[in-house]
Amino acid sequence: xxxxxxxxxxxxxxxxxxxxxxxxxxxxxxxxxxxxxxxxxxxxxxxxxxxxxxxxxxxxxxxxxxxxxxxxxxxxxxxxxxxxxxxxxxxxxxxxxxxxxxxxxxxxxxxxxxxxxxxxxxxxxxxxxxxxxxxxxxxxxxxxxxxxxxxxxxxxxxxxxxxxxxxxxxxxxxxxxxxxxxxxxxxxxxxxxxxxxxxxxxxxxxxxxxxxxxxxxxxxxxxxxxxxxxxxxxxxxxxxxxxxxxxxxxxxxxxxxxxxxxxxxxxxxxxxxxxxxxxxxxxxxxxxxxxxxxxxxxxxxxxxxxxxxxxxxxxxxxxxxxxxxxxxxxxxxxxxxxxxxxxxxxxxxxxxxxxxxxxxxxxxxxxxxxxxxxxxxxxxxxxxxxxxxxxxxxxxxxxxxxxxxxxx
Numbered sequence: 518x519x520x521x522x523x524x525x526x527x528x529x530x531x532x533x534x535x536x537x538x539x540x541x542x543x544x545x546x547x548x549x550x551x552x553x554x555x556x557x558x559x560x561x562x563x564x565x566x567x568x569x570x571x572x573x574x575x576x577x578x579x580x581x582x583x584x585x586x587x588x589x590x591x592x593x594x595x596x597x598x599x600x601x602x603x604x605x606x607x608x609x610x611x612x613x614x615x616x617x618x619x620x621x622x623x624x625x626x627x628x629x630x631x632x633x634x635x636x637x638x639x640x641x642x643x644x645x646x647x648x649x650x651x652x653x654x655x656x657x658x659x660x661x662x663x664x665x666x667x668x669x670x671x672x673x674x675x676x677x678x679x680x681x682x683x684x685x686x687x688x689x690x691x692x693x694x695x696x697x698x699x700x701x702x703x704x705x706x707x708x709x710x711x712x713x714x715x716x717x718x719x720x721x722x723x724x725x726x727x728x729x730x731x732x733x734x735x736x737x738x739x740x741x742x743x744x745x746x747x748x749x750x751x752x753x754x755x756x757x758x759x760x761x762x763x764x765x766x767x768x769x770x771x772x773x774x775x776x777x778x779x780x781x782x783x784x785x786x787x788x789x790x791x792x793x794x795x796x797x798x799x800x801x802x803x804x805x806x807x808x809x810x811x812x813x814x815x816x817x818x819x820x821x822x823x824x825x826x827x828x829x830x831x832x833x834x835x836x837x838x839x840x841x842x843x844x845x846x847x848x849x850x851x852x853x854x855x856x857x858x859x860x861x862x863x864x865x866x867x868x869x870x871x872x873x874x875x876x877x878x879x880x881x882x883x884x885x886x887x888x889x890x891x892x893x894x895x896x897x898x899x900x901x902x903x904x905x906x907x908x909x910x911x912x913x914x915x916x917x918x919x920x921x922x923x924x925x
Contacts, residue, residue: 518612518836519604519607519608519611519612520608520612520613520831520832520835520836521832521835521836522832522833522834522835522836522837522838523832523833523835525833527832528571528829528832528833529569529571531601532571532572532574532575532598532601532825532829533571533574534597535597535598535600535601535825536571536574536575536578536580536597536598537597538596538597538598538600539578539580539594539595539596539597539598540594540595542554547594550594552579552581553579554577554578554579555576555577555578555579560576560577562577571825571829572822572825572826572829575598575821575822575825576820576822579820579821579822580595580597580598580599580820580821580822581594581595581818581819581820581821582595582598582599582602582624582625582819582820582821582824583808583812583814583817583818583819584624584808584809584810584811584812584813584814585622585623585624585797585810585812585813585814586599586600586602586603586606586624587603587606587607587621587622587623587624588622588794588797588798588813589810589811590809590810591809591810592808592809592810593809595821598821598824598825599821601824601825601828602624602625602821602824602825602828604828605625605789605824605827605828605831606621606622606623606624606625606789606791607619607621608828608831609623609751609775609789609791610623610765610791612836613751613752613755613775614751614755614764614765614773614791615764615765615766616764616765616766616791616793617765620765620793620794621765621791621792621793621794622791622792622793622794622796622797622813623789623790623791623792623797624789624790624813624814624819625777625787625788625789625819625823625824625827626788626789626790626814626815626816626819627786627788627816627819628748628776628778628785628786628787628788629664629666629746629748629749629774629775629776629788630664630666630669630748630788631788631790631815631816632748632774632775632776632788632789632790633664633666633667633670633713633744633746633748633774634666634669634670634673634674634815635790635800635814635815636711636713636744636772636774636790636792637657637667637670637671637674637676637711637713637744638670638674638800638815639772639792639796639797639799639800640655640711640742640744640771640796640799641655641674641676641711642799642800643742643796643799644709644740646799648709648740650708650709652674652675652676653675653677653706654706654707654708654709655676655707655708655709655710655711656676656677656678656679656702656705656707656709656710656711657670657671657676657677657678657679657710657711657712657713658678658679658680658681658695658698658699658702658710658711658712658713658730658741659678659680659681659712659713659714659715659746660680660681660682660683660690660715660718660725661680661681661682661683662683662688662715662718662720662721662723663680663713663715663718663746664715664718664719664746664748666746667713676711677702677705677707679698679699679701679702679707680698681694681695681697681698682694682697683723686865687865688718688721688723688865688867689723689726690725690726690729691729692729692732692733695729695730695733695734696733696736696737699733699734699737699739703737703739707739708739708740709739709740709741710734710737710739710740710741710742711741711742711744712730712734712741712742712743712744713743713744713745713746714727714730714743714744714745714746714763714770715745715746715750716745716746716747716749716750716751716754716761716763716773717747717749717750717753717754717867717870717872718749719748719749720872720874720893720900720902721865721867721872721874721900721902722749722750722866722867722870722871722872722874723865723867723870724750724754724758724763724867724869724870727743727745727762727763727767727769727770728762730743731743731769742771742772743769743770743771744770744771744772744773744774745763745770745772745773745774746774747763747773747774747775747776748774748775748776748779748788749776749779749780749872750780750870751773751774751775751776751780751789752775752776752777752779752780752781752839753780753843753846753870753871754869754870756839756840756843757843757847757869757870757871758869765791765793771792771793771796772790772791772792772793772796773789773790773791773792774788774789774790774791775788775789775791776788776789777789777826777827777830780906781827781830781831782830782907783823783826783827783830784823784826786819786820786823787823787824787826787827789827790814797813798813800813800814800815801813805817842907843871846871846905846906846907847869847871849871849905849909849910849911849914850866850870850871850872850873850905852911852914853873853903853905853914853918854866854873856914856918856921857873857875857918857921860918860921860922862875862876862879862921863875863876863879864876865900871904871905871906872902872903872904872905873902873903873905874893874900874901874902874903875890875900875901875902875903876899876900877892877898877899877900877901879921879924880898880901881924884917884920884921884924885898885901887920888916888917888920890902890903891904903917
């Protein structure tokens with residue numbers, strides 16, 4: 518196991534040593550980089566508190582983590598902090614998602630949307646390169662509850678999306694609904710498929726059964742690759758469901774999206790993209806010849822500080838505290854469901870999720886506003902959701918339950 522809890526002093530020592538292995542713009546004659554540390558007139562590098570603040574120090578020193586550090590060369594100017602990102606990717610791929618050591622590539626993206634687009638971009642290029650496929654022969658298949666980034670990817674990459682219908686109450690797809698989506702796609706001339714399986718949807722926290730996708734596509738006679746969108750669930754579901762088949766141990770799955778700025782409480786801009794070795798090269802932009810090691814990512818230049826932030830959060834907690842954190846949030850979610858059941862209020866919750874989605878007929882506009890309940894559609898809501906995060910305590914939840922009780 519790579520992921521082990523570290524003390525604050527250990528974390529500081531590792532990060533500051535990494536920064537010492539990065540370029541120093543003051544002490545070295547660096548003339549060719551279109552970059553520098555943050556503007557010293559605004560961000561004071563000599564502030565005494567920086568000696569105790571590894572993340573803020575990293576932000577001020579401003580390392581650029583352009584490229585992918587899990588293969589080949591990377592920009593040697595920032596090799597110190599790149600090593601920490603490389604370790605973070607290995608923790609996510611191996612310790613969280615049960616991959617084999619050194620068998621996955623990945624990077625810290627701007628968010629789950631970028632990571633999903635990265636996956637679809639790679640598979641589109643893979644089909645074009647290996648099967649001589651045309652863009653109009655390639656399609657995305659996902660569920661009706663999938664994130665809108667699939668539609669963004671389709672628009673950007675000139676692909677079509679075919680969606681499997683979802684049961685309104687169970688939020689489940691079925692082999693039949695997937696077969697219907699495949700049939701529609703085939704009728705439109707599609708032969709190669711990019712399948713996106715949800716590991717906790719953004720609105721409902723629902724989890725797709727990957728075996729249903731495998732069953733449907735195995736009988737279709739079509740080529741397919743499976744990407745798992747764990748933008749919400751990636752730092753939650755592997756801990757709430759120990760028997761999850763949504764891991765790299767499942768040979769049917771090739772890539773994952775995780776999003777640290779949700780359940781991991783990292784700064785925004787900390788999505789994570791992970792993929793099996795041998796695939797990320799299909800997104801290599803060889804025209805980026807001035808970048809040492811070239812660039813395999815959609816975003817290009819990106820903040821090294823964001824990778825450091827996620828690594829620090831995981832190391833400060835360690836795997837056991839992370840399990841405990843998830844356990845507590847699950848218990849709070851179960852408490853909410855017990856209260857709603859007593860009030861005969863209809864709701865949906867996946868048993869391993871911390872999202873509870875209530876049918877909107879029970880939620881007034883005022884109640885939704887006062888408690889920040891998010892609708893599935895701002896124009897004509899059918900559901901409103903509660904997301905049991907760290908700050909969503911039983912005390913706060915009980916206030917909502919009292920209001921619902923008065924309206925029952």
